[in-house]
Amino acid sequence: MKEQVVLRVITKLLVPCMLILGGYVITHGELGPGGGFQGGVILAAGFILYGIVFGKRDLHRVLPRRATDAGAALGVMIYAGTGLWCVLRGGRFLDYAVLPAVDTGAAEALGMTLVEYGVGLTVCTVMITIYDMISEEADA
Amino acid sequence: MFNTLLVDISLLTLVVVVAIAVVEVRNLLSAIMLSGIYSLLMALIWQNMNAVDVAFTEAAVGAGISTVLLLGTLLHTERLTKIGSRVNWGALLVVVVTGSFLIYGTLDMPDLGDPSAPIHNGRVVQQLGQRVGKIDHEGVHMPWQFNSMTEESVPHPDEEHPWAEYFAEEYGTQLPAHEPAAERVHGHPLDDFMGHSPNTVTSLLAAYRGYDTMYETAVIFTAGMSLVLLLRRRSEVRA
Numbered sequence A: 001m002k003e004q005v006v007l008r009v010i011t012k013l014l015v016p017c018m019l020i021l022g023g024y025v026i027t028h029g030e031l032g033p034g035g036g037f038q039g040g041v042i043l044a045a046g047f048i049l050y051g052i053v054f055g056k057r058d059l060h061r062v063l064p065r066r067a068t069d070a071g072a073a074l075g076v077m078i079y080a081g082t083g084l085w086c087v088l089r090g091g092r093f094l095d096y097a098v099l100p101a102v103d104t105g106a107a108e109a110l111g112m113t114l115v116e117y118g119v120g121l122t123v124c125t126v127m128i129t130i131y132d133m134i135s136e137e138a139d140a
Numbered sequence B: 001m002f003n004t005l006l007v008d009i010s011l012l013t014l015v016v017v018v019a020i021a022v023v024e025v026r027n028l029l030s031a032i033m034l035s036g037i038y039s040l041l042m043a044l045i046w047q048n049m050n051a052v053d054v055a056f057t058e059a060a061v062g063a064g065i066s067t068v069l070l071l072g073t074l075l076h077t078e079r080l081t082k083i084g085s086r087v088n089w090g091a092l093l094v095v096v097v098t099g100s101f102l103i104y105g106t107l108d109m110p111d112l113g114d115p116s117a118p119i120h121n122g123r124v125v126q127q128l129g130q131r132v133g134k135i136d137h138e139g140v141h142m143p144w145q146f147n148s149m150t151e152e153s154v155p156h157p158d159e160e161h162p163w164a165e166y167f168a169e170e171y172g173t174q175l176p177a178h179e180p181a182a183e184r185v186h187g188h189p190l191d192d193f194m195g196h197s198p199n200t201v202t203s204l205l206a207a208y209r210g211y212d213t214m215y216e217t218a219v220i221f222t223a224g225m226s227l228v229l230l231l232r233r234r235s236e237v238r239a
Helices: A005-027 A035-053 A056-062 A066-088 A104-134 B002-024 B028-048 B052-074 B087-108 B126-128 B164-171 B180-186 B201-207 B210-238
Strands: none
Touching: A005 A035, A005 A104, A035 A056, A035 A104, A035 B210, A066 A104, A066 B210, A104 B052, A104 B210, B002 B028, B002 B180, B002 B201, B201 B210
16 A cells, blocks of 8 residues: 555654554553553554555564564563562562652552553554464465 | 433444444445444443543554454455355354343343442442542541551541441451551552552552453463464465
């Protein structure tokens, strides 16, 4: 679909907005509606739109398969690592109140934010991987 | 009130129409587009019920990603459904029985917005009341609601307080009975973490149910990796 001017221009306008919205939703999950899952899906939708319009070769140049694989694993590691950090600081697993912050409320918010980053990263990369795999044979 | 009802009725009517159309239409591409429209209408209905997080998820996943994935699946199959598929009576029986059980189950549910419903008479009140950082009707702050859970912050059952009775029933006059050690050590804040996490849904998912969400993330990771292991290797071998 690369040769269609309207699609190309609209996609180029839309993708940055989608990526910023996705990042905003992930990072503000504890303040407003949304969270890691929704934000991750919006981020992934941005990349998938890019992949649909410009082809998967361009998508892989921007975001290699190695990066999405590593991102999926890294997200889970961020989540579990936050839990482990709590253990190392003398609390229980995923007991955010012991994290370093001005008070326990802020510590809980910090833990939740980190955990949401992990969820967002995993969801985003796995969604891109699923799209990548499902549309595999159509390109070949 | 009447306006909300009007919007709800028209949206629900559209949802039913679209749902029937999804089943009836022969062209699979049209069916996928209609199911995307269905998700978008459902997102509007959730929004109308003030369930913003659910609406968000429905719009992003249901209308966005699912449509793309279904279109990707369509590339591997035919464009039209087979004609002349007759009614499968066994399947119809199962669906009707399951459906009637589900409808029978809803008879026990309280009416929408019923103030005496169990969900409006418990701990959830404080979470969903959205009273964070606000003042109550008498113009005073409710300190124990967003301060640390310490002994003096729990209202005494003799006190005149809207939730004093509930608190005495749940916690006694002392600290919360559940996980007493942890409460004493960290002084866990109540429910919205001193206003640091006003979104109840996120604090439930990420803090109260942190383990569940971690394993859900692990499930998503496993799904992605299984797909990579199954499909990527096959395509590389073929190439």
